Structure formats: C-alpha cells, structure tokens
Amino acid sequence: MTREIVKREGEAERPFDLVMNAAARKDAPWSERQNEILNDSAFELARETISAWPGYEPTPLVALPGLAAEAGVAAIHYKDEAGRFGLGSFKALGGAYAVARLLCREISAQTGSEVGIEQILSGQHRDKVAAITVCCATDGNHGRSVAWGAQTFGCRCVIFIHATVSEARKLAIESYGAEVRRCKGNYDDSVREAQETATREGWFVVSDTSYPGYMEIPKDVMQGYELMAAEAFEALDEKPTHIFLQTGVGGMAAAVSAQAKRRWGTERPLIVLADPDLSACWVDSFRAGKPTPVEGDLDTLMAGLACGEVSALAWEILQDHGDAAMALPDDAAVAIMRRLAEPAEGDPPVVAGESAVAGLAGLFAAMADDEARAALSLGPKSNVLVFGTEGDTDPELYAELVGADAETIRKRTA
Numbered sequence: 148m149t150r151e152i153v154k155r156e157g158e159a160e161r162p163f164d165l166v167m168n169a170a171a172r173k174d175a176p177w178s179e180r181q182n183e184i185l186n187d188s189a190f191e192l193a194r195e196t197i198s199a200w201p202g203y204e205p206t207p208l209v210a211l212p213g214l215a216a217e218a219g220v221a222a223i224h225y226k227d228e229a230g231r232f233g234l235g236s237f238k239a240l241g242g243a244y245a246v247a248r249l250l251c252r253e254i255s256a257q258t259g260s261e262v263g264i265e266q267i268l269s270g271q272h273r274d275k276v277a278a279i280t281v282c283c284a285t286d287g288n289h290g291r292s293v294a295w296g297a298q299t300f301g302c303r304c305v306i307f308i309h310a311t312v313s314e315a316r317k318l319a320i321e322s323y324g325a326e327v328r329r330c331k332g333n334y335d336d337s338v339r340e341a342q343e344t345a346t347r348e349g350w351f352v353v354s355d356t357s358y359p360g361y362m363e364i365p366k367d368v369m370q371g372y373e374l375m376a377a378e379a380f381e382a383l384d385e386k387p388t389h390i391f392l393q394t395g396v397g398g399m400a401a402a403v404s405a406q407a408k409r410r411w412g413t414e415r416p417l418i419v420l421a422d423p424d425l426s427a428c429w430v431d432s433f434r435a436g437k438p439t440p441v442e443g444d445l446d447t448l449m450a451g452l453a454c455g456e457v458s459a460l461a462w463e464i465l466q467d468h469g470d471a472a473m474a475l476p477d478d479a480a481v482a483i484m485r486r487l488a489e490p491a492e493g494d495p496p497v498v499a500g501e502s503a504v505a506g507l508a509g510l511f512a513a514m515a516d517d518e519a520r521a522a523l524s525l526g527p528k529s530n531v532l533v534f535g536t537e538g539d540t541d542p543e544l545y546a547e548l549v550g551a552d553a554e555t556i557r558k559r560t561a
Contacts, residue, residue, distance in 0.1 A: 163512045164474040168433040175467040185405040193370045208382040213491025220529040226379040229538025236537035238288040243296030244371035276301040280350040284337035287316035294325035309337040356396040357460040372402035387532040391506035394420040395452040397461030420472040421509035423447035427474035448477040451502030479508040488556045496559040500537035
C-alpha cells in the first residue's frame with residue numbers, strides 16, 4: 148500500500164500532505180520505455196543545439212549555507228533560473244527548443260532535405276517558416292518560451308491562457324509577438340481548447356504536457372529541461388541526497404529525475420515532488436497508484452503549478468523514480484519567497500517567483516515534522532538540491548508578496 152503521512156489523534160493539524168510512492172525504488176531500472184521518452188543521445192542533441200543559441204550560459208547554482216542551517220540540513224543548493232535567456236524562467240529550455248525541433252522537421256519534410264536550426268536562424272527558409280503557426284496553453288512561463296522561440300525562429304504564434312492568468316503575464320507573452328487568447332475555465336480547459344483550435348486550423352501544438360494522441364513534441368520540451376539538471380549536477384562537488392521539485396504537470400520533474408537516474412543509477416537521490424494543495428495532482432495520483440485528475444478551478448497563487456492532470460509521459464518516469472509527493476498551502480511559498488529575499492547569514496539574496504519555491508517550501512515543511520522527516524530520511528547530513536524555476540516573472544505580484552521589487556532585493560546583503 149502507498150504510505151501516507153496523516154495526522155494522528157491529538158496532533159496539531161499539519162499544514163501539508165505527504166504521500167510516499169509505494170511503486171518507486173532507487174533500484175528500479177531505467178526501462179526501455181523510459182529511454183524512448185528521454186535518453187542520452189537526445190539530451191546531447193538538446194545540449195548542442197541550445198548551447199549554440201545567442202545568449203546561452205549556464206544559470207548559477209547558489210549555495211545557501213545559512214538557510215541550510217536554519218532548516219537543519221548539511222547543505223542547500225538552489226539552481227537559479229531567473230536569468231535564463233532573459234525570459235525569467237527555465238521554460239526557455241523547453242518550449243523554444245521544441246519549436247526549433249518542430250520547424251526543422253517540418254521544413255525538412257517540405258524541402259526533402261535535412262534542415263538544421265542554423266539554417267532556420269539564418270533566414271534561409273524564411274517564407275516557409277513564416278507560414279507555420281505554433282500554439283500552446285500556458286499559465287505564463289511556457290507560453291512566453293514558445294512565443295520567444297517563435298519570434299526568434301520566425302514563425303507565427305498563438306497562446307491560450309485560462310481565466311486566472313494575470314494581465315501582466317498576458318502582456319509579457321504578447322511582448323514576444325504572440326497573439327494571446329483568454330479561455331474560460333482552468334489550465335486543463337485551455338489545453339483542450341488549444342488542441343481543438345490547432346486541429347481545426349492546421350496549427351502545431353507545442354505543449355509541455357502530454358496526453359493520448361500527443362506524445363512526441365513534449366519529449367523535446369522535457370529533453371530541453373534536462374539541460375538545467377545537467378548544469379546543476381555538473382556544478383555540484385558531491386551528489387545530493389535529496390532533490391525537491393515543484394511539479395505541475397510533471398515535465399520538469401520527470402526531466403530532472405531522468406537525468407539523475409541515468410547519471411547515478413541505484414545511487415540516485417531521493418526525489419520529492421511538491422505542489423499547491425488545491426492542484427496537487429501528483430499527491431492524488433501517487434495515493435491512487437494511477438494518474439488521477441484534480442477537479443475545480445485549481446485556484447492557487449502558484450499559478451505556474453495550477454495543473455489538475457499529470458502529463459502522461461511524466462507519469463511513465465515518475466511512477467518509478469519519484470519517491471514522494473507533497474501538497475502545500477500558498478502561504479508556505481510566500482514565506483520562502485520572503486526568506487530568500489531576506490538572506491540568512493552568509494547567503495546571497497535570491498529573487499524567486501511564486502511558482503519557483505514549492506520544492507524548497509516542501510523541504511522546510513518536512514524538516515519541521517518528525518514523521519515526515521523520518522519518512523524522507525532527512526537530517527543533519529542531508530545535502531539538498533532545489534530548482535528555483537522562475538524569478539519575478541510577474542514583477543508587480545512579486546513586489547506585493549515580498550514587499551520590495553527585484554532590483555531592491557538583489558542589492559541586499561545578509
């Protein structure tokens with residue numbers, strides 16, 4: 148049976164849920180099916196392609212010894228994606244890379260000869276590229292990445308956002324030349340509307356989630372995300388014992404877990420997923436032992452994680468290699484945003500958006516609870532890696548939540 152951390156009679160209410168995934172094992176093999184989704188050769192192609200783009204450089208891996216001491220662990224390393232290609236989030240690695248791969252495939256098919264991204268970038272096939280329309284649904288960051296990729300490579304782009312995506316995020320996407328359409332309902336409703344429109348119009352969906360009948364492009368998105376994981380792993384002096392990951396549909400978490408599993412095998416770190424409590428589809432799915440959707444409006448401050456259905460491809464990986472899932476309230480994320488902005492002794496200030504810190508919030512929640520700490524084998528020798536997947540991608544909201552804008556925060560010292 149799936150092991151679940153639950154409140155016992157007489158205990159104070161826990162501010163989180165934690166479900167251990169009974170199917171996951173560190174010695175579970177990297178299966179042939181999983182290797183069809185993400186693999187070393189496809190990763191090397193992604194690394195070679197993305198690292199050749201103008202403006203590429205690895206993002207910082209920030210050591211936070213002061214915060215680690217507060218948490219009660221040996222080390223916390225924070226992969227800071229706020230500066231990625233000027234887009235403010237790790238999503239630049241996925242959506243834009245998938246656009247590039249799609250355009251290469253389509254133009255190659257049209258011309259009858261192999262076309263690489265360097266030819267697309269040079270404008271050699273400008274008219275053919277301009278006739279292609281890509282689209283996707285987004286909470287904000289993925290759509291910005293797809294729009295940036297479309298603008299960079301020269302194709303048309305239409306982005307679908309749901310009812311609660313902020314106007315600031317809408318304007319940010321439009322700044323990259325995309326048409327933005329707001330839909331009724333939640334994120335999963337916007338995914339369906341994007342697919343239905345693309346089918347009707349002959350457009351190409353570039354989604355970071357996968358579902359029956361739509362599996363190939365999300366592999367490219369996830370393969371791009373693996374570069375973030377590889378950069379972090381290569382910058383560490385020693386292997387982490389734990390990786391805490393905010394999840395959403397699960398593409399990023401699956402990519403990080405895949406890179407960790409293929410790199411370290413049975414010695415991989417313990418992998419913990421974290422989501423908002425009103426859209427914790429991974430908690431519900433691990434509890435049920437199968438993909439299980441969360442219904443309702445999924446209303447959460449952590450807008451980038453407001454996803455009610457797990458990605459089918461991510462499930463293929465995380466059902467074996469994701470050890471636990473947590474559900475956390477919004478105020479846990481806000482507390483971590485503020486703590487990073489007001490650095491502990493010896494730490495630099497970090498600007499982290501509201502969807503960037505669920506993993507780190509999960510670590511602090513678990514360390515404050517005896518049973519959760521034991522279930523996750525956390526303690527003073529734990530070496531924890533987290534991924535700060537966005538900066539202040541909604542600057543007004545960030546300043547409202549933290550009490551100062553990003554520029555002010557970055558000037559602070561401990």
